[in-house]
Amino acid sequence: MQDKNIEQHINERFTQIQKTVVTAQQMRRIESRIFKAGMPVSALMEKVGGLIARRIQALYPYGDMPRIGILAGPGHNGGDAFVVARELYFQGYEIRLCRPLPRSKDLTEQHAQYAASLGMEIGQGVDVLQSCDVIVDGLFGFGLERGIEGAIADLIHQLNTWSQPVISIDLPSGIHTDTGAVLGAAIQATHTLCLGLWKLGLLQDQSLPYSGHLHLIDFDIPVADINAVLGDMPDIHRMTSVTAKKGLPTQRHPNTHKYRQGHCLLVGGSQKYAGSIILSALGARATGVGMMTIAVPASLKPLVLQSVPEALVIGCPETEQGAIASLPPELLLDSFNAIAYGPGVTTETNAILSAVLACACPLVLDADGINLLAQYRPLETLQARLAPTILTPHPGEFKRLFSDKPSQELLSVVRRAAQSSNAYIVYKGARVILAPPQGAVWINPDSTPALARGGSGDVLTGIFSGLLSQRLDDQATSEILCSGIWWHAQAGLFAARQRTELGVDPLTLCQSLISAIASQP
Ligand SMILES: NC(=O)C1=CN([C@@H]2O[C@H](COP(=O)(O)OP(=O)(O)OC[C@H]3O[C@@H](n4cnc5c(N)ncnc54)[C@H](O)[C@@H]3O)[C@@H](O)[C@H]2O)[C@@H](O)CC1
Numbered sequence: 001m002q003d004k005n006i007e008q009h010i011n012e013r014f015t016q017i018q019k020t021v022v023t024a025q026q027m028r029r030i031e032s033r034i035f036k037a038g039m040p041v042s043a044l045m046e047k048v049g050g051l052i053a054r055r056i057q058a059l060y061p062y063g064d065m066p067r068i069g070i071l072a073g074p075g076h077n078g079g080d081a082f083v084v085a086r087e088l089y090f091q092g093y094e095i096r097l098c099r100p101l102p103r104s105k106d107l108t109e110q111h112a113q114y115a116a117s118l119g120m121e122i123g124q125g126v127d128v129l130q131s132c133d134v135i136v137d138g139l140f141g142f143g144l145e146r147g148i149e150g151a152i153a154d155l156i157h158q159l160n161t162w163s164q165p166v167i168s169i170d171l172p173s174g175i176h177t178d179t180g181a182v183l184g185a186a187i188q189a190t191h192t193l194c195l196g197l198w199k200l201g202l203l204q205d206q207s208l209p210y211s212g213h214l215h216l217i218d219f220d221i222p223v224a225d226i227n228a229v230l231g232d233m234p235d236i237h238r239m240t241s242v243t244a245k246k247g248l249p250t251q252r253h254p255n256t257h258k259y260r261q262g263h264c265l266l267v268g269g270s271q272k273y274a275g276s277i278i279l280s281a282l283g284a285r286a287t288g289v290g291m292m293t294i295a296v297p298a299s300l301k302p303l304v305l306q307s308v309p310e311a312l313v314i315g316c317p318e319t320e321q322g323a324i325a326s327l328p329p330e331l332l333l334d335s336f337n338a339i340a341y342g343p344g345v346t347t348e349t350n351a352i353l354s355a356v357l358a359c360a361c362p363l364v365l366d367a368d369g370i371n372l373l374a375q376y377r378p379l380e381t382l383q384a385r386l387a388p389t390i391l392t393p394h395p396g397e398f399k400r401l402f403s404d405k406p407s408q409e410l411l412s413v414v415r416r417a418a419q420s421s422n423a424y425i426v427y428k429g430a431r432v433i434l435a436p437p438q439g440a441v442w443i444n445p446d447s448t449p450a451l452a453r454g455g456s457g458d459v460l461t462g463i464f465s466g467l468l469s470q471r472l473d474d475q476a477t478s479e480i481l482c483s484g485i486w487w488h489a490q491a492g493l494f495a496a497r498q499r500t501e502l503g504v505d506p507l508t509l510c511q512s513l514i515s516a517i518a519s520q521p
């Protein structure tokens with residue numbers, strides 16, 4: 001029993017740590033609580049440095065990569081780097097150190113002196129590192145406050161032209177801890193070993209070209225200190241597989257039947273964009289939704305039925321240019337558990353928008369559904385809706401809808417948009433952000449550029465519709481949407497592993513949805 005409690009405690013802590021995201025200021029406050037409680041600064045640095053050194057050994061064993069070059073800055077990021085240098089030195093690695101800024105914090109200075117006393121080569125210029133097999137970047141961590149310029153910026157630019165793998169401690173030096181922006185110049189890392197808690201900047205699109213593979217080095221920050229600083233309801237969460245898997249209907253009730261597994265309606269398609277509604281349908285199909293109805297222009301019905309034979313396909317009257325002109329009166333929108341409107345509809349007519357906005361179930365608006373909303377309806381319309389509205393804009397659609405330029409403060413901009421429109425915003429950047437009308441913003445940390453192609457978004461819309469249709473009584477909309485976002489990205493990653501990033505066309509993505517889940521541990 002005792003063992004089970006301990007294991008449970010460790011798992012719960014791990015889940016919380018993986019979900020937690022901090023700014024530099026929050027990390028500073030958490031750190032100072034730990035130090036005030038009695039943990040010596042030097043002991044923590046020692047512990048962290050040891051963990052980093054062991055991770056480097058696992059990534060780059062001595063037998064393959066015997067020469068390690070270490071770039072050490074003036075603050076405690078540099079202190080960590082000197083501890084790592086010493087640890088790896090005693091494991092037999094040949095160490096070369098570059099210390100471009102002479103004045104350091106006391107603890108860092110002490111470690112530098114000790115490294116020198118052991119006979120490690122320490123230079124001021126970066127050239128000393130050039131012949132090394134691996135570079136460790138301990139120049140700046142979350143204490144970087146101002147732009148990097150002059151000789152230090154030149155050094156970073158020079159280092160970025162080299163071909164060796166680079167491991168950044170905490171953050172790639174030069175990356176803003178909160179926004180992920182480049183402050184003048186930034187190291188391009190192969191791996192970033194983020195210390196203690198995920199820094200917000202590492203989850204933002206701007207830092208992606210610099211951060212490489214992300215690892216969290218957990219150094220046992222007490223959960224009580226995290227809660228004391230972030231509160232019970234943190235503003236930002238990182239999606240994890242543990243939380244995402246909970247929202248998927250993978251375990252069916254033994255007595256279930258098709259009407260209990262939800263009924264979704266997908267409205268879309270046109271002569272111009274005939275395929276997108278099929279991709280949405282295939283996304284919805286993978287969710288195991290019990291029943292699916294698809295409303296398309298009448299001329300598309302045979303095509304859609306060919307791809308989704310199980311669906312009830314309704315052929316609608318169409319405009320001259322082949323968009324849906326109206327919905328047949330026998331289609332009762334209130335009989336569905338979720339509706340998606342938008343894939344392939346074009347902006348030719350807005351005749352259907354009012355009807356879908358009036359529905360009493362969750363509504364996913366995507367693609368031209370969003371553009372029509374931007375063009376014809378004030379956002380206040382959404383305030384009146386009784387069920388959740390989900391908007392899935394990419395940056396361009398977001399700008400059209402909210403006339404707000406996504407900026408460095410992207411998270412705040414998206415959050416404000418969700419609050420003011422009373423909608424769940426799924427912002428489709430490289431890392432998808434989910435902002436609900438109230439409550440925490442979620443960021444998906446794991447994805448792939450393979451998903452950057454036409455049709456990927458249609459699949460996501462279908463997944464949302466299928467999952468929302470099967471919602472359990474106690475399931476929050478955010479939870480369901482997080483699961484969909486995570487699943488979509490995991491399928492992309494799965495397909496990219498099998499077929500490279502070039503081979504993840506939207507049909508392959510649909511076909512990978514089930515395999516991606518089945519292959520999860
Ligand atoms: N938070 C924690 O609990 C822990 C933090 N540790 C390490 O400590 C780091 C933070 O340490 P610090 O607060 O000392 O910060 P940094 O090591 O990031 O750097 C701060 C130093 O850089 C200088 N500086 C800032 N911007 C500059 C610029 N543009 N050009 C030139 N100099 C500049 C500052 O004057 C200061 O001396 C973390 O990133 C991590 O590596 C670890 O040692 C252990 C635990």
Ligand SMILES: [K+]
Pocket residue numbers: 077137138139140141168169170171172173
């Ligand atoms: K660093």
